[in-house]
Amino acid sequence: MLVFVSAVLFIVLSPLIVYLLRKSIAKDDRKALQSRDLSWYSAKHPACVQGGKVACHACSGAHVDVRYLPVDRQPMVGPAWREHVCKNCGETLFYSESRNLLEKT
Numbered sequence: 001m002l003v004f005v006s007a008v009l010f011i012v013l014s015p016l017i018v019y020l021l022r023k024s025i026a027k028d029d030r031k032a033l034q035s036r037d038l039s040w041y042s043a044k045h046p047a048c049v050q051g052g053k054v055a056c057h058a059c060s061g062a063h064v065d066v067r068y069l070p071v072d073r074q075p076m077v078g079p080a081w082r083e084h085v086c087k088n089c090g091e092t093l094f095y096s097e098s099r100n101l102l103e104k105t
């Protein structure tokens with residue numbers, strides 16, 4: 001009987017524990033992404049964000065690629081996030097939420 005109860009508890013609680021752990025990690029990820037958005041990049045590298053254009057702080061490259069974060073790096077809650085990456089050197093410049101579809105980079 002004890003084995004049966006233990007097995008049932010394990011089966012019921014394991015997914016719950018995994019879900020709660022992933023949710024807490026995802027919240028931290030979301031805050032980390034939000035803390036590195038375009039306004040953060042503009043404040044940190046003001047010379048690189050001028051006239052609505054963004055340049056790379058590492059190589060001064062003017063071409064920025066926008067791509068969705070892979071699924072394992074996306075927050076579990078809320079819209080999908082993208083990273084803005086320098087096409088020249090591959091440096092990640094900042095992150096943005098996908099809901100701002102008309103946002104310029």
Ligand SMILES: [Zn+2]
Nearest residue numbers: 056059086089
């Ligand atoms: Zn660069």
